[in-house]
Amino acid sequence: MNHHADSNNSAGLGRRQFLKGVGTLAGASCLPTNATAADENTPQERNVLEHPLTLTLRINGRELTREIDARTTLLDLLRENLQLTGTKKGCDHGACGACTVHVNGDRVLSCLTLAATLQEAEITTIEGVSQNDQLHPLQEAFLRCDAYQCGYCTPGQIMSGIACIGEGHADKSAEEAREWMSGNLCRCSAYPNILAAVRQTAGAEPESDPAATVKALSLAEASSQGR
Numbered sequence: 001m002n003h004h005a006d007s008n009n010s011a012g013l014g015r016r017q018f019l020k021g022v023g024t025l026a027g028a029s030c031l032p033t034n035a036t037a038a039d040e041n042t043p044q045e046r047n048v049l050e051h052p053l054t055l056t057l058r059i060n061g062r063e064l065t066r067e068i069d070a071r072t073t074l075l076d077l078l079r080e081n082l083q084l085t086g087t088k089k090g091c092d093h094g095a096c097g098a099c100t101v102h103v104n105g106d107r108v109l110s111c112l113t114l115a116a117t118l119q120e121a122e123i124t125t126i127e128g129v130s131q132n133d134q135l136h137p138l139q140e141a142f143l144r145c146d147a148y149q150c151g152y153c154t155p156g157q158i159m160s161g162i163a164c165i166g167e168g169h170a171d172k173s174a175e176e177a178r179e180w181m182s183g184n185l186c187r188c189s190a191y192p193n194i195l196a197a198v199r200q201t202a203g204a205e206p207e208s209d210p211a212a213t214v215k216a217l218s219l220a221e222a223s224s225q226g227r
Helices: 001-010 015-025 043-050 074-081 137-145 154-166 175-181 191-201 220-222
Strands: 052-059 061-071 100-101 104-110 122-124
Touching: 061 074, 074 100, 100 154, 104 154, 137 154, 137 191, 154 191, 175 191
Parallel strands: 052 122
Antiparallel strands: 052 061, 100 104, 100 122
């Protein structure tokens, strides 16, 4: 399973690199800001920024310049600064995959990625995968397959699923798809449907509701089959 953690962190930071980066970037000097009026920090935010850093990146196709604390993680930038709360904070230690987003096309764990390392990067969150009100095919497959339960892990699962399909790991064996989705830890009763949605979107399985093939057994039938 370790290679999945490496994959999820391929464009991000390992835990040791993360801590090293915090120490280095905390001393960054104050830089002038060119934030637009719509993107300017509030006076309250400015008061708490001891070492502000001007960061420009593209999020879901929109260029954005913000003045941030150099220690800000990508997850907190998205959720706390930009109010893009579709990306979920789960374990906050890089273990559960709930915070998965794409950076320059690769999946990363946003809780372990310093925003300051992403100057000019292209970020895609769950809010940016649909186009012109048209759901992404994997989002449609999640609906078709009823691939969610409480829904908390759903954004991270979808972001990992899109990457898994793009990496070519979803259209071969089910075991390979399951292995490359293992960085997203939620294992509720919807998990088989999540895998079905990913493989259906990759074209490895016909589009259908997995529940349509489930047969409810009577007690007598279940007993005769030893269940």
